[in-house]
Structure formats: C-alpha cells, structure tokens
Amino acid sequence: MSASDDRVLTRILGPDGHLDSLMKAQKRFFEARPEQLEMAQAIAAAARNKNHLLVEAGTGTGKSYAYLVPLILWAVESKKRVLIATGTKALQQQLVERDLPFLHELFVTHLGTDFKFALCLGTGNYVCPRRLAKTESLGLFGDSKEVEQLQQLHRFSASSPTGRNVDLDFEPARGLWAQVNRESDLCLARNCPHFEQSFYWKARREQEKAQVLVANHHLLFAHIAAGGNAGGVLPPFDALVIDEAHHAEDVAASYLGLEISNLSAAKLIELLSNRKSGKTVISAVKWPERGELESRLNEVASEAREAVGRFFENLQMAMRFDDARSHTIRITRPNIISNELEEPIQRLENVIESALRLAVLSEDEELSRELEGFSNRCSEMRRAVRDILGQTREGYVYWTQSVPRLPDGFGKAARVPRMSLHGAPIEVAESLRESVWKQFKPTILTSATLTTGGSFDFLVERLGLSAPVLPPEPDDATNAAKVARNGANNATRSSTNTTNKSNDAVKQSNDSTDKEPEEFDVRTLTLGSPFDYPKNALIYVAADLPDPSTNVTMWEKAAIMRAAEVVKRTEGRAFILCTSYRLLDQTAQFLEKVMPRTIRILRQGEMARGKLLSEFRKDTHSVLVGTTSFWQGVDVPGESLSCVVIMKLPFAVPDEPMVQARVETIKERGQDAFVGYQVPQAVMMFRQGFGRLIRTATDRGVVAILDPRVKTKPYGRTFLESLPACNKTEDLERISLFVTGI
Numbered sequence: 157m158s159a160s161d162d163r164v165l166t167r168i169l170g171p172d173g174h175l176d177s178l179m180k181a182q183k184r185f186f187e188a189r190p191e192q193l194e195m196a197q198a199i200a201a202a203a204r205n206k207n208h209l210l211v212e213a214g215t216g217t218g219k220s221y222a223y224l225v226p227l228i229l230w231a232v233e234s235k236k237r238v239l240i241a242t243g244t245k246a247l248q249q250q251l252v253e254r255d256l257p258f259l260h261e262l263f264v265t266h267l268g269t270d271f272k273f274a275l276c277l278g279t280g281n282y283v284c285p286r287r288l289a290k291t292e293s294l295g296l297f298g299d300s301k302e303v304e305q306l307q308q309l310h311r312f313s314a315s316s317p318t319g320r321n322v323d324l325d326f327e328p329a330r331g332l333w334a335q336v337n338r339e340s341d342l343c344l345a346r347n348c349p350h351f352e353q354s355f356y357w358k359a360r361r362e363q364e365k366a367q368v369l370v371a372n373h374h375l376l377f378a379h380i381a382a383g384g385n386a387g388g389v390l391p392p393f394d395a396l397v398i399d400e401a402h403h404a405e406d407v408a409a410s411y412l413g414l415e416i417s418n419l420s421a422a423k424l425i426e427l428l429s430n431r432k433s434g435k436t437v438i439s440a441v442k443w444p445e446r447g448e449l450e451s452r453l454n455e456v457a458s459e460a461r462e463a464v465g466r467f468f469e470n471l472q473m474a475m476r477f478d479d480a481r482s483h484t485i486r487i488t489r490p491n492i493i494s495n496e497l498e499e500p501i502q503r504l505e506n507v508i509e510s511a512l513r514l515a516v517l518s519e520d521e522e523l524s525r526e527l528e529g530f531s532n533r534c535s536e537m538r539r540a541v542r543d544i545l546g547q548t549r550e551g552y553v554y555w556t557q558s559v560p561r562l563p564d565g566f567g568k569a570a571r572v573p574r575m576s577l578h579g580a581p582i583e584v585a586e587s588l589r590e591s592v593w594k595q596f597k598p599t600i601l602t603s604a605t606l607t608t609g610g611s612f613d614f615l616v617e618r619l620g621l622s623a624p625v626l627p628p629e630p631d632d633a634t635n636a637a638k639v640a641r642n643g644a645n646n647a648t649r650s651s652t653n654t655t656n657k658s659n660d661a662v663k664q665s666n667d668s669t670d671k672e673p674e675e676f677d678v679r680t681l682t683l684g685s686p687f688d689y690p691k692n693a694l695i696y697v698a699a700d701l702p703d704p705s706t707n708v709t710m711w712e713k714a715a716i717m718r719a720a721e722v723v724k725r726t727e728g729r730a731f732i733l734c735t736s737y738r739l740l741d742q743t744a745q746f747l748e749k750v751m752p753r754t755i756r757i758l759r760q761g762e763m764a765r766g767k768l769l770s771e772f773r774k775d776t777h778s779v780l781v782g783t784t785s786f787w788q789g790v791d792v793p794g795e796s797l798s799c800v801v802i803m804k805l806p807f808a809v810p811d812e813p814m815v816q817a818r819v820e821t822i823k824e825r826g827q828d829a830f831v832g833y834q835v836p837q838a839v840m841m842f843r844q845g846f847g848r849l850i851r852t853a854t855d856r857g858v859v860a861i862l863d864p865r866v867k868t869k870p871y872g873r874t875f876l877e878s879l880p881a882c883n884k885t886e887d888l889e890r891i892s893l894f895v896t897g898i
C-alpha cells in the first residue's frame with residue numbers, strides 16, 4: 157500500500173465501487189457508507205505506519221469489510237498474514253462463510269488479485285486418526301452406545317474432508333470425544349504414521365498458505381499464552397484484528413491464569429488407565445516389563461482417582477457447596493484445604509516416567525511422545541494445585557466454582573457438580589503490552605462499544621495500551637517525566653477524548669513516514685452509526701420507579717409490573733434484559749400470569765440458546781426474558797425485536813471475585829474504582845444491550861430503561877450520553893404512539 161491507498165479503497169468501497177457492483181450482480185443490497193470508507197482508510201494507514209488503532213464503529217458501519225479490504229490489500233502486497241479474532245461464533249461464520257468468499261470473488265474479478273483465507277479452530281475440534289485407530293486396539297469402550305458412536309466416528313473419519321466435530325451430524329459423548337480428538341501435547345506431527353491423513357495438519361497446511369486467518373478470542377489468547385508466534389498454537393501472523401474487542405480483557409485474564417477441575421483431573425487419569433476396561437496407555441506394547449508396569453499404573457491411577465474425589469469433596473465441604481446450585485467463591489487465604497493431590501499425582505507421574513524410559517529405549521517414538529505429554533500434564537496439574545492453594549502468584553485473584561451437571565447424553569442421572577479452582581491475573585495490561593501490543597503491528601481493536609462517555613480511556617488503560625499506571629510518587633515532576641517518556645502514552649492521550657481528536661490522530665498517522673515506532677503507537681477513531689436513530693428509536697425512562705440501590709424489593713416489584721406495561725404496548729416483540737437469574741425468573745413468572753395468551757413468554761434456560769432465539773424469531777409477538785448472554789452478540793433484525801427492556805443498569809456483581817479484586821487494586825492505587833472501573837464497565841454492557849434493537853436501516857423500536865438511576869444519579873448521565881441521539885420520554889403513552897407510528 158502506498159499513497160494510492162485511498163483511491164484503491166474508494167474504488168472498492170465507495171459509491172458505484174466494486175463492492176457495490178458485485179453486490180448488485182448478486183442481487184444483494186449495498187449502500188456505500190462514508191463511515192465504512194473512513195474506517196478502511198484509517199486501517200490502511202495503521203498497517204502502513206504499524207500503529208495500533210481502536211475503532212468504535214456503530215451498528216451498520218459494515219466494519220468487517222472496512223477492516224478486511226485494506227488488510228487483504230496490505231497482506232498480499234507486503235507478503236504478511238493477518239489474524240481476525242472474533243468474540244462470537246456468529247461473527248466467525250459470517251466472515252468465513254459470507255464476507256471472505258465474497259471479497260475473494262471481488263478481488264479476483266475486479267482487481268486480478270488472489271488471496272487465501274482459512275478458519276482456525278482449536279486443536280481439540282479435530283478427530284485424530286491415530287488416537288481413533290488406537291481405541292480399537294485398546295478396546296476402551298464397553299457401553300453399547302459408546303461403541304455405536306465410535307463406529308459412527310470411524311465412518312465420519314473415513315468420509316469427512318475436514319474431520320471437525322462441527323461437521324458431525326451427532327454429538328459424541330464427551331468421554332468418547334476426549335479419547336479420539338487431537339491433543340497438541342499428544343500429537344506426533346511429522347513422526348506420525350497418519351500424518352498425511354491428519355485432519356488437523358491438513359487444515360494447518362491450508363492456514364499456512366493463507367494471508368487471512370479467522371479464529372476466536374479464546375484461540376488467540378491460547379496462542380499468546382503459549383508464547384505467541386514462537387509457541388505455534390496458530391501459524392505465525394503479523395497483524396491482528398480483535399473484533400468485538402470489548403470482551404478482550406476478561407478472555408485474556410482467563411487464558412493467562414490457572415485452573416484445575418475435578419473433571420479435567422478425572423479425564424487425565426482416565427486417559428492413562430481406563431476404569432471400566434482396565435486398559436492403560438501402555439496396553440498395546442510388547443515389553444517384558446509391561447505386565448508389572450501396567451498393574452502398577454492401574455494401582456497408582458486408582459489411588460489418584462480416589463485422591464481427586466477426596467480433594468474435591470474436601471473443597472465442597474470447606475466451601476459448603478450445595479450440589480443443586482452454582483457457586484463462585486473467592487479464596488482470600490492460602491491452603492483452605494490440604495493438598496492431597498500432590499503425592500498421588502507425583503506417583504502417577506513417576507510410573508509414566510518409568511514407562512517413558514522404556515518407550516525411549518525401545519525406540520517407540522509414538523508412545524514416547526504420548527507419555528511425555530502425559531507426564532507434563534501431571535506436573536502442570538501439580539503446579540497449578542500448589543500455586544492456587546498456596547496463592548503463590550503475585551497480582552492474582554483466586555476463587556473456586558461449583559456448577560451442577562445435567563444428566564449426560566446416555567441418560568445417566570445428574571452427577572457430582574463440576575468443581576474447579578482458579579487463579580488469574582487481576583490486571584492484564586502489563587502482560588498484554590509485552591505479549592500483544594509490542595508483537596503484532598498493527599493491532600486493530602474494534603467493536604460497536606469501546607468508549608464510555610465518548611472516551612477510549614477506560615479500555616486503553618485496562619488493556620495496557622497506555623503507559624503503566626504508576627503508583628503515586630511524592631515528586632510529581634518525576635512521575636510526569638516517566639509518563640512522557642512512554643511513546644504509547646503520548647499517542648494515546650492525544651487521541652482518546654473526542655471524535656475530532658481521534659480523527660486528527662488518524663490523519664497524523666496518514667501523514668507519517670514508514671519508520672518503525674519506538675515502542676508502540678496507538679490511534680483511535682469513533683464512527684457513528686449510519687442508521688437514523690432519531691427517527692427509528694425511542695428511549696423510554698421509568699424515572700418514577702423506586703431506586704434499586706436503596707429499596708431493591710420495591711424496585712423489583714414496580715419494575716416487573718412496568719416491564720409488563722411496556723411489552724403490552726409493543727404487543728410483545730421484546731427482549732427483557734435482566735441482571736440476575738432471580739430477576740429473570742420473577743419477571744418471566746409475572747409476565748406468564750398477566751400477558752395475553754397470544755404473547756408467548758420465552759425464558760433463558762428453558763431450551764438451548766440457539767433454539768430459544770429461533771423460536772423468538774419465528775413467533776413475532778413473543779417476549780424473551782434473558783440475562784447476561786442476551787445483552788450482547790445476539791442479532792435479531794426485523795419486527796420480531798421491536799423493544800428492548802433494560803431492567804437494571806448492568807453493574808458487575810460486586811462480590812464476583814475478579815470484579816472485587818480489580819476494585820480493591822484500583823482503590824489501593826488511590827483511584828475511584830466506582831467511577832474508574834464499575835461505571836465504565838457497566839456503560840459498555842448497557843450500550844451492548846441497547847445495540848440489540850436497531851440491526852438494519854429499516855428496524856425501528858423502543859428501548860425502555862426501568863432503572864431510574866440514569867436520571868437521578870450523577871453517573872446516570874454517562875449512561876444516557878453514551879447512547880446514540882434518540883427521542884426520549886418518561887411517558888408510557890408515547891410508546892403506544894411510537895409503535896403505531898403516530
């Protein structure tokens with residue numbers, strides 16, 4: 157890309173451009189949008205100048221084409237690779253199944269330029285032909301349904317071009333899939349006799365030929381946690397787009413942390429020694445020592461299995477987990493239970509090491525690799541348990557969780573809950589600076605919601621895109637000097653506050669030369685939505701309701717009744733977004749009693765999420781009552797969703813361990829955690845909820861906010877001012893008039 161960037165981009169994305177003509181040729185609707193072109197130009201400049209760019213682009217901007225077009229041009233011309241990381245499966249599918257095939261056709265037919273793209277899935281999504289073949293020789297499965305599914309998997313493996321679990325027409329039992337999927341530490345790669353037929357490696361070869369890779373946030377952060385391009389989870393890439401970037405901090409924290417669960421521990425032991433069949437990982441070898449070693453392995457595996465059971469029973473008792481309920485409890489002191497796993501897992505590891513020595517001596521490369529992988533897993537497990545129980549890691553928060561388990565696919569009754577122990581870094585800023593922002597240039601972060609109150613400061617600070625937050629020092633001049641030395645901070649501060657400033661920053665970036673920035677350079681851009689919000693959306697605020705922070709019971713009662721009033725006026729066609737399961741249940745129960753029978757009430761949890769959404773889309777007058785997962789990543793264009801009821805401002809639960817720890821850390825720095833963390837975080841979620849309403853230029857509807865604090869509290873303005881300009885009312889009757897179009 158050079159000085160002709162803008163002309164090329166205009167030829168593609170501008171009025172009567174290539175995108176327009178190809179869309180028309182395919183009888184698809186396209187409208188050239190100035191915001192889309194502006195975003196594409198800013199991204200082209202970021203790629204040229206290797207600066208990072210945060211782009212908030214309102215719904216309808218067409219941001220996927222806005223980042224794909226300039227980055228494909230850049231990748232092809234400079235022989236680079238770009239990774240697009242998405243937060244949701246829906247966006248991933250849209251990119252791989254619709255946008256990228258379309259752009260491929262456009263680039264080939266209109267520009268004479270070819271490029272390749274590939275979807276990257278986690279390694280565990282592929283069948284491993286070697287492990288699948290081995291299940292037969294080991295005879296691991298005795299249950300008739302498992303045997304039947306195993307045969308289905310063999311047929312699938314023989315006929316599928318992909319070997320991916322998403323292409324299966326049945327859902328294999330988890331225990332079965334765990335025996336036949338690809339596991340990176342057990343994979344023999346080039347030394348595998350099945351290498352040429354290996355689904356994962358075939359996919360990987362395609363990925364390595366591609367200029368554009370698409371993955372999800374989880375895979376991106378797994379790649380980063382494994383050492384980035386050197387770790388090899390994904391093929392190496394040069395530039396990065398994090399779409400739906402408002403999630404990035406939490407996903408990063410979970411991947412940079414530690415976790416051990418009763419299920420993961422049991423799975424590891426089961427892979428080594430099958431409880432039902434007594435077969436082990438070394439059953440197929442012909443060594444003279446095998447018999448003795450195998451019975452030792454079965455013995456230590458059985459001890460380890462019992463130890464895992466005891467360990468998690470102790471945890472359950474110490475935490476007073478109730479099997480029927482979900483719990484998340486922060487652990488604030490070390491050694492809440494004794495570490496009964498260390499010794500049994502060490503004994504298991506010792507036996508595996510003995511087997512490994514024999515495998516090496518007998519030059520059995522396949523088994524050696526496998527045993528080495530299992531040995532590493534045992535030592536990682538021991539380390540995780542030690543670090544979590546001992547709380548050895550500085551800047552970490554620790555917690556435990558218990559989640560009830562539903563009956564499995566074979567009709568077995570509900571079993572012990574999934575119990576887990578976790579440790580995660582409270583702040584990821586410093587780690588992301590080193591592992592992402594300094595490594596991948598440019599990195600583009602985009603979403604419809606990156607700002608709060610018009611500023612990127614919150615995200616910039618949380619993600620470490622600014623200078624590290626320094627503790628207060630007695631000498632202000634020294635502090636100022638430290639901040640001024642940081643190139644990233646200078647660039648960010650000059651471009652975060654307003655759209656105009658952001659655009660200035662982007663223009664600066666266009667004008668700059670191709671030199672490598674000293675550390676990293678961050679620019680921002682805010683683009684409004686092309687949709688006509690003043691005409692198509694009405695905001696209703698129930699300012700007369702009680703304050704939920706002072707009288708939650710009265711507020712709940714009044715808000716639920718008001719929600720019913722609102723959805724009666726919109727004749728259903730509504731999402732009701734709650735902030736807790738309790739509120740969700742109470743709201744759904746009340747609506748079921750008072751709403752006319754013609755309006756179906758759907759509630760989160762009554763069926764799978766995808767099915768619930770499809771029922772909602774089909775039944776135009778239904779109401780869907782949901783909590784966290786329906787605030788974001790849900791796309792229901794058209795009449796079925798004409799009203800979004802926001803019951804309460806979505807402040808994160810204050811005693812959620814990570815939230816609590818972040819609040820404490822911010823307070824320790826002498827900062828106001830409510831203003832600096834809790835409000836901005838809630839504003840982002842609030843904007844996501846609002847964003848469910850208008851998905852296309854022809855959508856229209858009402859957003860009802862039933863939390864009066866947006867009007868009565870000083871911080872409430874930040875919430876309202878973060879929404880697109882719309883007409884606002886406190887009069888319920890205006891909803892009826894708006895709906896009937898008067």
Ligand code: SF4
Binds near residue numbers: 283339343344
């Ligand atoms: S190369 Fe790895 S994933 Fe492929 S069949 Fe062999 S062990 Fe399995």
